[in-house]
Amino acid sequence: MLVNRKLILAHFWFAFAVFGLALCLGAWQMFVRSPLYTWISNPEWYYRSLTAHGTVMGYVFPTLVAMGFGYAITESALQQRLVGVRWAWAGFWLIVIGAIMAMVPVALGRASVLYTFYPPLIGSPFYYIGVVLVVVGSWIWVALMSVNLRVWRRAHPGEPVPLAMFANVAGSYLWAWTAVGAALELLLQIIPVALGLKTTIDAGLARVFFSWTLHAIVYFWLIPSYIAYYVIVPRAIGGRLYSDTMARLAFILFLVVAMPIGIHHTFADPEVGAGFKFIHSAFTALVAVPTLLTVFTICASVEIAARLRGGRGALGWIRALPWQNPIMLAVAFSFVMLGFGGAGGLINMSYQLDTTIHNTQWITGHFHLIFGGAIVIMYFAIAYDLWPHLTGRALPNLALVRTQLWLWFIGMIVTTFPWHWVGILGMPRRMAYYDYSNPAIAPEALSVSLSAVGALILLASGLLFLFILIRSHAQGATEAGAYRFSMPVHPVRSVPLALNSFAIWVALMIGLTVTNYGYPILTLATRHDTSVPAVYVGAH
Amino acid sequence: MSTRELFTFRNSYFSVAVGLAAGLFVLTAVAGFVVLPRLQPELKYADLWDAFCSAAGLPRRSVSSGEIPKSAHRSSEAVLTSMTLAHPSQESIGRGATLAQRCAICHGPTGISRADSPNLAGQYAAVIYKELLDFRSGARTNAVMSPFAANLSDREITDVAAYYSYLPRLPAFHPVEQHPKPRVVIYGAPMRGIAPCGSCHGSLDNKTGSPWLEGQSEAYLKAQLQAFASGQRTNDISQQMRNVARGLTPQEIDEAAAYYASQPPEIIKATD
Amino acid sequence: MTVQDDSHAAAVAERTEKRWATISVIVIVALVLLATFAGLHQATMPQGRVETIDPTRLHLAGEFVESNLGTATEPDGSVTVRAIGQQYSFTPACILVPAQTPIMLRATSADVIHGILIQGTNVNTMLVPGYVSEQFMRFEKTGEHLMPCQEFCSFGHEGMWGKVKVIDKAEFAARAKNGGRLSCVGE
Numbered sequence: 001m002l003v004n005r006k007l008i009l010a011h012f013w014f015a016f017a018v019f020g021l022a023l024c025l026g027a028w029q030m031f032v033r034s035p036l037y038t039w040i041s042n043p044e045w046y047y048r049s050l051t052a053h054g055t056v057m058g059y060v061f062p063t064l065v066a067m068g069f070g071y072a073i074t075e076s077a078l079q080q081r082l083v084g085v086r087w088a089w090a091g092f093w094l095i096v097i098g099a100i101m102a103m104v105p106v107a108l109g110r111a112s113v114l115y116t117f118y119p120p121l122i123g124s125p126f127y128y129i130g131v132v133l134v135v136v137g138s139w140i141w142v143a144l145m146s147v148n149l150r151v152w153r154r155a156h157p158g159e160p161v162p163l164a165m166f167a168n169v170a171g172s173y174l175w176a177w178t179a180v181g182a183a184l185e186l187l188l189q190i191i192p193v194a195l196g197l198k199t200t201i202d203a204g205l206a207r208v209f210f211s212w213t214l215h216a217i218v219y220f221w222l223i224p225s226y227i228a229y230y231v232i233v234p235r236a237i238g239g240r241l242y243s244d245t246m247a248r249l250a251f252i253l254f255l256v257v258a259m260p261i262g263i264h265h266t267f268a269d270p271e272v273g274a275g276f277k278f279i280h281s282a283f284t285a286l287v288a289v290p291t292l293l294t295v296f297t298i299c300a301s302v303e304i305a306a307r308l309r310g311g312r313g314a315l316g317w318i319r320a321l322p323w324q325n326p327i328m329l330a331v332a333f334s335f336v337m338l339g340f341g342g343a344g345g346l347i348n349m350s351y352q353l354d355t356t357i358h359n360t361q362w363i364t365g366h367f368h369l370i371f372g373g374a375i376v377i378m379y380f381a382i383a384y385d386l387w388p389h390l391t392g393r394a395l396p397n398l399a400l401v402r403t404q405l406w407l408w409f410i411g412m413i414v415t416t417f418p419w420h421w422v423g424i425l426g427m428p429r430r431m432a433y434y435d436y437s438n439p440a441i442a443p444e445a446l447s448v449s450l451s452a453v454g455a456l457i458l459l460a461s462g463l464l465f466l467f468i469l470i471r472s473h474a475q476g477a478t479e480a481g482a483y484r485f486s487m488p489v490h491p492v493r494s495v496p497l498a499l500n501s502f503a504i505w506v507a508l509m510i511g512l513t514v515t516n517y518g519y520p521i522l523t524l525a526t527r528h529d530t531s532v533p534a535v536y537v538g539a540h
Numbered sequence: 541m542s543t544r545e546l547f548t549f550r551n552s553y554f555s556v557a558v559g560l561a562a563g564l565f566v567l568t569a570v571a572g573f574v575v576l577p578r579l580q581p582e583l584k585y586a587d588l589w590d591a592f593c594s595a596a597g598l599p600r601r602s603v604s605s606g607e608i609p610k611s612a613h614r615s616s617e618a619v620l621t622s623m624t625l626a627h628p629s630q631e632s633i634g635r636g637a638t639l640a641q642r643c644a645i646c647h648g649p650t651g652i653s654r655a656d657s658p659n660l661a662g663q664y665a666a667v668i669y670k671e672l673l674d675f676r677s678g679a680r681t682n683a684v685m686s687p688f689a690a691n692l693s694d695r696e697i698t699d700v701a702a703y704y705s706y707l708p709r710l711p712a713f714h715p716v717e718q719h720p721k722p723r724v725v726i727y728g729a730p731m732r733g734i735a736p737c738g739s740c741h742g743s744l745d746n747k748t749g750s751p752w753l754e755g756q757s758e759a760y761l762k763a764q765l766q767a768f769a770s771g772q773r774t775n776d777i778s779q780q781m782r783n784v785a786r787g788l789t790p791q792e793i794d795e796a797a798a799y800y801a802s803q804p805p806e807i808i809k810a811t812d
Numbered sequence: 813m814t815v816q817d818d819s820h821a822a823a824v825a826e827r828t829e830k831r832w833a834t835i836s837v838i839v840i841v842a843l844v845l846l847a848t849f850a851g852l853h854q855a856t857m858p859q860g861r862v863e864t865i866d867p868t869r870l871h872l873a874g875e876f877v878e879s880n881l882g883t884a885t886e887p888d889g890s891v892t893v894r895a896i897g898q899q900y901s902f903t904p905a906c907i908l909v910p911a912q913t914p915i916m917l918r919a920t921s922a923d924v925i926h927g928i929l930i931q932g933t934n935v936n937t938m939l940v941p942g943y944v945s946e947q948f949m950r951f952e953k954t955g956e957h958l959m960p961c962q963e964f965c966s967f968g969h970e971g972m973w974g975k976v977k978v979i980d981k982a983e984f985a986a987r988a989k990n991g992g993r994l995s996c997v998g999e
Contacts, residue, residue, distance in 0.1 A: 039726075039727055041721070041726050041727075042726075042744070043736060043739065043744070043967050043968070043969075043970055044744050044745070044967045047964070047966075047967060047969075112966075112967070114964050118924070118925055118963075118964060120923070120924055120925075120941060121924050121925075121965075121966055199621070199622070199623045202942065203924075203925060203940050203941050203942055204940050204942055204943050207925075207940065256557070256561070266938075267858055268858070268927070268936055268937045268938045269938045269940060269943075269945075270859060270862065270863070270920075270937075270938065270939075270940055270943035270944060270945040270946070271597070271599075271862060271940055271942075271943045272597050272858075272862070273594065273595050273596045273597020273598070273862055274572065274576070274577070274594070274595050274597075274857045274858045274859065274860055275569065275572035275573040275576075275577075275592075275595030275596055275597070276572070276595075276596065276597060277572075277857075277858045278568060278571060278572030278576060278595075278857070279565065279568040279569060279572050282564065282567075282568040282571075283564065283568070286564075292839060296835065351857070351858060352934075355934040355935070355936045356934045356936070358927075358929075358936045358962070359927050359929065359936070359938075359962035359963055360929065360962065425931070426929060426930075426931030426932060426958070426960075428927075428929055428960040428961065428962040429962065430963070430964040430969065431730075431960075431969060431970040432967075432969070432970045433727065433730060433970040433971075434730070434970070435727075435729070435730050435731050438731040440731070440931075440958050441731075441958070496553060497545060497546060497551075498546060498551060498553030498554065499553070501546065503543060503546050503547070504546050504547065504551075504553065504554050504557060505557075507547075508557055508558065508561055511561070512561060512565070515565050516565075519596060519597070520597055523596075523597065523598060523599065524599065527599060527864070529601070529864055529866070530599065530864050530942045530943070531942070532866075532867050532868070532941040532942045533621035533622055533623060533867075533868060534622055535622055535748075535899075535923055535924050535966070536622050537745065537966055537967075538745055538967075576857050577857075577860070580857060580860065582914075582948070583860035583861075585860070594860050594861045594862075595860075597862045598862065599862045599863070599864045599943075600861065600862065600863055600864070601863070601864055601865070602863040602864060602865040602874070602875070602944045604873075604874045604875035604880075605875075606875075606884075606886065606887075608875065608877060608879065608880045609879045609880060609991070609992050609993060610879065611877070611878060611879035612879075615871055615877070615878050615879075616871065617871075617872060619868050619869060619872070620868070621868055728968070728970075728971035729971070730970055730971045730972075730973050731958075731973055732973075733901050733902075733905050733971065733972065733973050733974060733975075734971055735899075735900035735901075735967075735968030735969075735970070735971025735972060736967075736968060736971060738967075739899075739900060739966070739967040739968030739971070740899065740900070740968065744967045744968075745966060745967045745968075747899050747923075777871045777898075777922070778870065778871050778876075778878055778881070778896055778898055778903045778922055779878060779901070779903045779904075779905075780898055780899075780901060780903075783901035783902075783903060783905045783997075784901065786905075786997070786998060787905075
């Protein structure tokens with residue numbers, strides 16, 4: 001039951017449009033800083049592009065995908081019309097306006113501070129206010145998810161919340177809370193300085209606030225993909241979800257432990273005590289648990305599908321899988337990339353190993369593999385799966401879809417594997433130019449060139465993706481049927497109240513934030529001698 | 541009703557989750573605040589409480605211990621921030637105009653020099669302010685400027701700086717044929733630790749205290765670069781310019797000086 | 813495509829379920845044990861104290877004045893390197909250290925966020941204005957390392973590369989005899 005198709009399509013189309021633009025910028029950046037190109041003659045262009053790429057890919061694109069998918073889930077999983085459609089449009093337009101407001105100063109070179117802000121560097125206030133509007137727009141969505149669930153509960157007292165909606169609301173609550181860190185940094189610290197109301201800022205406190213957002217935001221990006229693993233993949237490949245309870249536990253764990261672990265991003269910083277770094281390091285290990293649960297649950301679900309299709313033997317079932325099915329292909333690629341990316345993540349979270357690769361190209365390689373690879377390929381899968389239901393038209397050509405997914409997978413591997421390698425060699429990140437003629441960094445030249453080739457493959461794949469979606473609008477009308485989600489192996493008749501509601505888990509998330517972040521934030525926020533003069537970037 | 545049902549230790553989900561979270565927090569806190577500091581004797585904590593506060597990250601003002609070697613030269617004592625003279629008053633500019641009559645012999649009546657002295661018209665206020673402070677303190681010396689600056693008060697320095705920064709940037713008096721941009725100016729030389737000149741000197745961005753250079757005298761620019769490179773001029777705070785100039789080859793110094801002398805001042809960015 | 817809920821499917825699912833559950837529990841427990849061991853065995857920790865400092869007055873007084881930057885041999889024989897990062901260079905731009913000696917690096921930033929990364933080692937720390945960063949280092953072999961700034965510090969970031977030169981312990985001791993602060997600037 002998808003009623004508000006226009007709303008959902010608007011979210012997806014704006015998301016994919018800005019994704020396409022940011023992808024072009026990314027490919028350009030890979031190219032101009034590689035030995036394949038001489039020099040752009042103005043480093044600021046590179047940082048400008050980097051700011052736009054990061055802001056769009058980090059804040060705008062995944063937020064819109066999560067929102068659009070969230071609305072689709074609300075209507076199809078709860079089987080009820082979306083409540084608050086006007087508010088939903090208001091949220092959408094806030095994001096559009098915010099994104100444009102942020103991108104104009106960036107395009108003019110007045111906010112080349114990178115999407116991580118880096119105060120005391122300060123750019124145009126419009127940039128920050130634009131980002132705030134994007135976040136506020138997404139908070140409207142969070143509220144709507146909560147309201148719609150409440151409406152459904154009233155009509156269905158005591159019934160288990162459908163898994164898709166449960167996960168969706170968990171993701172929205174996680175985002176609501178994790179965005180608070182960056183919001184505090186922007187509203188209390190950066191924007192007053194950017195507007196000229198204040199002239200000093202505590203750079204250390206800003207980094208602590210940002211770490212609050214920076215880690216869990218990855219899980220917010222990830223949750224639509226995880227929802228797709230659980231509720232789309234088994235259905236699409238003709239199987240069943242292995243365990244509904246396991247799935248709920250995984251999303252609850254994300255909600256609770258994804259956020260109070262962010263200080264591991266400041267391992268190498270001077271403003272946080274070693275004790276808190278240790279606590280966050282230990283809690284970070286916990287976040288591997290829901291991912292492992294997911295990997296195994298989905299592998300089990302896939303195996304079930306294969307055996308139902310007649311697969312035999314310890315590994316022989318793999319051949320019985322429907323490899324012609326794009327969703328099968330996407331989830332397989334996603335898991336391979338998640339596996340490598342997760343292994344890299346284990347290195348980052350350990351203080352001792354992190355010191356060798358902190359802020360090197362390894363880190364950039366790592367999050368491109370996780371986000372650009374494992375997560376975004378599932379965004380593609382979600383779009384392919386939903387599109388016929390949204391447009392009422394079939395996808396033009398499944399072979400083209402498979403080609404697109406293959407290209408994205410190959411492109412991502414070719415881009416990120418050499419990227420990790422040059423990180424181990426000590427290549428710093430976020431530099432507009434590297435002098436490869438110097439013997440000390442000449443060994444990095446080949447790997448960087450390979451990465452640039454990978455980026456071009458990714459660009460081709462991204463454009464092909466947009467082409468497929470556009471073409472599908474011109475296909476003949478088709479009846480796609482009701483949009484449904486996968487059924488668990490054991491039908492869910494009742495769920496313990498704790499696994500059917502969020503009160504405990506939200507309370508625990510906030511409680512852990514207080515224990516893990518309370519002191520580091522308060523101790524810096526109450527001091528005046530840690531603020532330093534702002535450094536305004538560019539002309540403004 | 542559901543709240544009471546949920547938040548009770550009879551609810552096994554609640555008790556297990558809270559127990560695990562609290563247990564892990566306490567365990568890691570004990571390890572992080574008590575055990576691990578003890579395993580690092582090199583940190584020399586005074587006592588258990590000191591170790592605990594340090595691990596929690598209680599900020600303390602840095603106190604320098606040990607003897608600090610005397611410097612062979614006088615360093616700049618100017619304190620600059622992006623706010624330094626950012627908004628000079630009209631009165632200050634007016635007073636500066638009167639004072640600046642003394643400067644006109646060398647720096648020109650419109651702030652454009654005919655004598656290989658720096659053009660000051662439209663220069664960043666923080667730059668003039670800092671150099672005058674340094675001439676006065678002796679961090680920078682010059683046979684002509686040092687006696688001039690010696691008797692200036694803080695307010696006079698501020699006023700002169702405000703006045704010159706207020707003047708319009710006129711085309712330089714040294715127009716020569718346009719040079720192609722030298723490599724060192726646009727690329728810098730990263731492996732020698734040289735950023736593009738414009739990243740501080742105005743065409744890309746302005747680092748507070750760094751002048752814009754377009755249209756300045758070639759001889760003056762060259763002499764300053766050489767003085768920084770050789771260590772004769774030392775009033776750049778914490779060696780920020782010496783670090784760069786030392787890495788330049790004599791040919792690059794020539795090219796950069798000639799290039800900047802030939803440029804019009806239009807490409808410089810404002811700081812306000 | 814949907815699947816009929818027949819008894820065959822249920823039996824298959826049951827078997828698969830048990831196998832995967834066992835594997836997942838083993839892996840999670842193994843990971844937790846591994847993490848615990850690594851944490852306890854290698855008690856290497858981040859810097860021990862949070863120290864604050866005024867970045868605009870580093871050059872006026874205190875340990876980061878120009879004449880005190882570089883490598884110092886302390887009265888107790890230990891070696892300390894003091895350095896600052898600023899747009900867009902490190903001072904000293906070339907750090908001179910002895911091999912096979914425990915060294916304390918103390919550094920801070922004079923303006924915006926920078927980072928010190930010494931290539932080919934695990935020396936890697938952020939410089940945040942307002943705070944002092946501290947890191948222990950030890951270099952086994954003599955030689956040169958590049959030391960790029962690893963954090964975006966505005967438009968000249970790509971030109972912010974320093975150097976570290978590791979020399980023989982005895983040679984360092986000989987040069988340190990005259991006191992003062994050592995560096996390899998201009999060598």
